[in-house]
Amino acid sequence: MNKLILVTNDDSIHAKGIKELISVAKTFGDVIVVAPEKPQSGMGHAITISNPLRIQKYEGFDDVVAYACSGTPVDCVKIAIFEILKRKPDLLLSGINHGENSSTNVLYSGTMSAAIEGAMESIPSIGFSLADFDSDADFEATKSISSQIIKDVILNGLPKKTCLNVNVPKLSLKEIKGIKVCTQAHAYWDDKFDSRLDQFGRPYYWLTGNFSDVDKRDDTDLHALKNGFASVVPTHFDLTNYKVLENLKYLEK
Amino acid sequence: MNKLILVTNDDSIHAKGIKELISVAKTFGDVIVVAPEKPQSGMGHAITISNPLRIQKYEGFDDVVAYACSGTPVDCVKIAIFEILKRKPDLLLSGINHGENSSTNVLYSGTMSAAIEGAMESIPSIGFSLADFDSDADFEATKSISSQIIKDVILNGLPKKTCLNVNVPKLSLKEIKGIKVCTQAHAYWDDKFDSRLDQFGRPYYWLTGNFSDVDKRDDTDLHALKNGFASVVPTHFDLTNYKVLENLKYLEK
Numbered sequence: 001m002n003k004l005i006l007v008t009n010d011d012s013i014h015a016k017g018i019k020e021l022i023s024v025a026k027t028f029g030d031v032i033v034v035a036p037e038k039p040q041s042g043m044g045h046a047i048t049i050s051n052p053l054r055i056q057k058y059e060g061f062d063d064v065v066a067y068a069c070s071g072t073p074v075d076c077v078k079i080a081i082f083e084i085l086k087r088k089p090d091l092l093l094s095g096i097n098h099g100e101n102s103s104t105n106v107l108y109s110g111t112m113s114a115a116i117e118g119a120m121e122s123i124p125s126i127g128f129s130l131a132d133f134d135s136d137a138d139f140e141a142t143k144s145i146s147s148q149i150i151k152d153v154i155l156n157g158l159p160k161k162t163c164l165n166v167n168v169p170k171l172s173l174k175e176i177k178g179i180k181v182c183t184q185a186h187a188y189w190d191d192k193f194d195s196r197l198d199q200f201g202r203p204y205y206w207l208t209g210n211f212s213d214v215d216k217r218d219d220t221d222l223h224a225l226k227n228g229f230a231s232v233v234p235t236h237f238d239l240t241n242y243k244v245l246e247n248l249k250y251l252e253k
Numbered sequence: 254m255n256k257l258i259l260v261t262n263d264d265s266i267h268a269k270g271i272k273e274l275i276s277v278a279k280t281f282g283d284v285i286v287v288a289p290e291k292p293q294s295g296m297g298h299a300i301t302i303s304n305p306l307r308i309q310k311y312e313g314f315d316d317v318v319a320y321a322c323s324g325t326p327v328d329c330v331k332i333a334i335f336e337i338l339k340r341k342p343d344l345l346l347s348g349i350n351h352g353e354n355s356s357t358n359v360l361y362s363g364t365m366s367a368a369i370e371g372a373m374e375s376i377p378s379i380g381f382s383l384a385d386f387d388s389d390a391d392f393e394a395t396k397s398i399s400s401q402i403i404k405d406v407i408l409n410g411l412p413k414k415t416c417l418n419v420n421v422p423k424l425s426l427k428e429i430k431g432i433k434v435c436t437q438a439h440a441y442w443d444d445k446f447d448s449r450l451d452q453f454g455r456p457y458y459w460l461t462g463n464f465s466d467v468d469k470r471d472d473t474d475l476h477a478l479k480n481g482f483a484s485v486v487p488t489h490f491d492l493t494n495y496k497v498l499e500n501l502k503y504l505e506k
Contacts, residue, residue, distance in 0.1 A: 044298030044327075045360045052449070052457035074297075074361075075460070083446040083458060104373060106492055107298045108327075113360075116492075120357060120441055152504055159497040161439065179506045184493045186414065188373055193336040196305070204305035205336060207328070234501050236494040239359055239369075240437045241487040244412040248487050251405055253432045 003029030003154065006080050006089035006123075009097065010040040010073045010110025013058055013066065017096035020139040021128060022061055024146050025093055028154060032089070033058070033066035034080035036073060036110075041099075043072045043110040045117070053079055073114035081121060091154065092118035092163075095128035096142050098135060102167045102221040102231060103185040103213070115163040116237050124153055125163035127235075131225060132170040141173040145230045148179070158234075165233040169225045180229040185220035187213040256282030256407065259333050259342035259376075262350065263293040263326045263363025266311055266319065270349035273392040274381060275314055277399050278346055281407060285342070286311070286319035287333035289326060289363075294352075296325045296363040298370070306332055326363035330370040344407065345371035345416075348381035349395050351388060355420045355474040355484060356438040356466070368416040369490050377406055378416035380488075384478060385423040394426040398483045401432070411487075418486040422478050433482040438473035440466040 005025045009018040013035040025031045037056070048071040058066040067084060069076045073094065081088055097111040106112045111127050118125030126149065130142045145168055158164065165184075169176065191209035198204055213222050221231035258278045262271040266288040278284045290309070301324040311319040320337060322329045326347065334341055347367040354362040364380050371378030379402065383395045398421055411417065418437075422429065444462035451457055466475050474484035 039303065042300045042302040044296075044300070044366070046297045046299040046325075047295045047361055047460060049295040049460055050292065052459050053446075054455075054457055072299075078444050078460060079446060079458060082444045082462075083448070104490060107366075107369070107373075107490055108300055113297070116360070120360075148506060149504060156503075159494065159500060162494045162497055164501075165492075179504060181498060181501045181505055183495070183498070184491055186491070191331050191335045193306070193332060195336070202307075204307055205332060206305050207300060207302055207331065209335075232501065232504055233492075234494040234497045235492045237357060237360055237492070238437055238439070239418075239486075239488045239490070239492070241412065241415045241489040242436070244415055244487045245434060245436070247412060248417075248434045248485065250409070251402060251432060251434055251485055253401060 003090040005029045005031050005091045005093060007031055007033045007093050008035045008073055008076045008114045009095050010043060011098050012036050012039045013068045015098060016136060017098050020143055021093055021096045022064055024143050028150055031064050033061060033064060034069055034076045034084060036076060037068035037070055040072050040110045042108050044108050045074055045113040046072045048072060048075050055079060073110035074117045077114050077117040088121060088123050092123045092125035096139055097129035098137055099133045100131040100167050101129040102225055103187040106165055106184060106235060112165055119161055119163040120237055124158045126166060128166045130168050141176055142168040144173050162234050162236045165235045167221060167225055168230045169228060171228060176230060177228040180224040180231055182221040182224050182231045182233050183219050184233050185213060185222035186215040187211060187222055256343040258282045258284050258344045258346060260284055260286045260346050261288045261326055261329045261367045262348050263296060264351050265289050265292045266321045269389060270351050273396055274346055274349045275317055277396050281403055284317050286314060286317060287322055287329045287337060289329060290321035290323055293325050293363045295361050297361050298327055298366040299325045301325060301328050308332060326367035327370045330367050334374060341374060341376050345376045345378040349392055350382035351390055352386045353384040353420050354382040355478055356440040359418055359437060359488060365418055372414055372416040373490055377411045379419060381419045383421050394429055395421040397426050415487050415489045418488045420474055420478055421483045422481060424481060429483060430481040433477040433484055435474040435477050435484045435486050436472050437486050438466060438468040438475035440464060440468055440475055
């Protein structure tokens with residue numbers, strides 16, 4: 001029987017990246033799309049609990065069944081599994097994101113949170129991102145690399161409770177040196193707020209800032225991307241820092 | 254010099270839980286509050302990037318300087334550090350959440366995401382939650398336990414890039430058996446959608462479901478809570494599953 005593949009993203013069902021990912025997914029099985037009706041970048045693992053969700057059939061992908069959902073990327077995964085499909089898909093693909101989701105960006109990323117939600121549901125799940133924010137970005141290299149990785153994952157499965165965070169540098173396929181399996185870099189945003197006044201003289205603030213890579217290790221995703229490789233980080237949802245458990249036992253009373 | 258303590262939450266600046274946490278925080282230093290103007294439960298690590306943020310002075314805490322922010326809990330932390338304070342506080346306290354944030358709920362929790370954001374900024378950070386959703390819950394036991402933990406953390410600091418996820422069962426202080434340092438349980442939501450029709454006959458969906466503890470380990474936060482202990486999970490933001498890195502090297506091309 002054909003594999004059932006759920007495709008979602010955070011840039012919305014109208015983004016070029018999801019269309020490109022669908023074209024890859026179709027070569028591996030039957031595709032169903034449940035994606036946000038509006039952009040949901042930066043929504044992290046948010047779920048909608050104080051408002052109801054809406055879904056609407058979307059006809060923009062020819063022969064592929066698709067729904068636009070009013071919620072977040074994680075909502076899309078939940079409503080796809082528990083309401084639309086009434087079963088778990090065999091594979092979950094999220095993206096292709098317009099913009100990098102390397103390093104700690106995985107925490108803010110709706111694209112990756114959808115993949116993590118898939119892993120929580122024991123579905124082999126992969127998030128794909130291209131280091132190019134352009135709405136008309138060239139996804140050809142990312143499609144080729146995605147194809148290779150999906151093929152391997154279908155053949156071999158993924159470790160339990162683990163999804164993949166795949167990032168591709170903004171280079172041609174010829175220029176990309178290969179695929180590296182990496183750790184998540186410890187980088188951070190040096191945030192700034194751009195303060196402005198509205199038409200009534202009241203202040204408002206835009207979140208802005210520079211991304212700062214302070215990680216000196218050479219096995220990180222940022223290191224791989226800077227050196228022309230696509231990065232693959234095995235990503236799980238156990239946030240326990242096991243290394244410090246013993247040191248903190250003194251807190252027990 | 255007095256410690257500068259930032260207090261935030263996800264239940265909004267109007268919740269009883271943050272008022273109770275402020276009363277504890279005041280015994281340890283100078284408190285500033287930056288908290289969401291509206292409830293932000295389930296917002297996870299979401300940030301506001303497509304809309305500007307607003308902040309407004311809030312006068313509800315007597316002598317404590319407080320701001321209500323239009324954004325998410327993580328937005329509150331960012332705007333507190335980079336716009337309001339223009340410095341990092343010495344300690345970040347988030348909560349006290351009305352409802353448990355144990356196990357994988359840490360990923361959906363705005364309260365814990367604020368603490369994780371603090372850890373990303375190298376600020377000793379603690380999230381507190383009480384296993385009681387009641388808006389008028391009794392926080393006395395949680396306040397006492399929070400006090401003990403804050404005292405220890407101020408004295409000894411926290412391991413780098415690590416915050417604490419503290420959950421307290423709905424019991425009196427006398428009934429609580431103690432504090433346990435735990436791992437994050439591998440539990441999950443068995444989601445359901447409650448489908449209804451609006452006044453025009455169009456369907457809408459409420460996310461609902463039951464929490465399912467499938468973790469057999471006896472060192473988890475859920476295990477501790479079920480057995481009458483408060484749980485403390487050292488929580489970090491490195492989602493790399495290091496254990497499977499080698500096994501996945503075959504993906505490298």
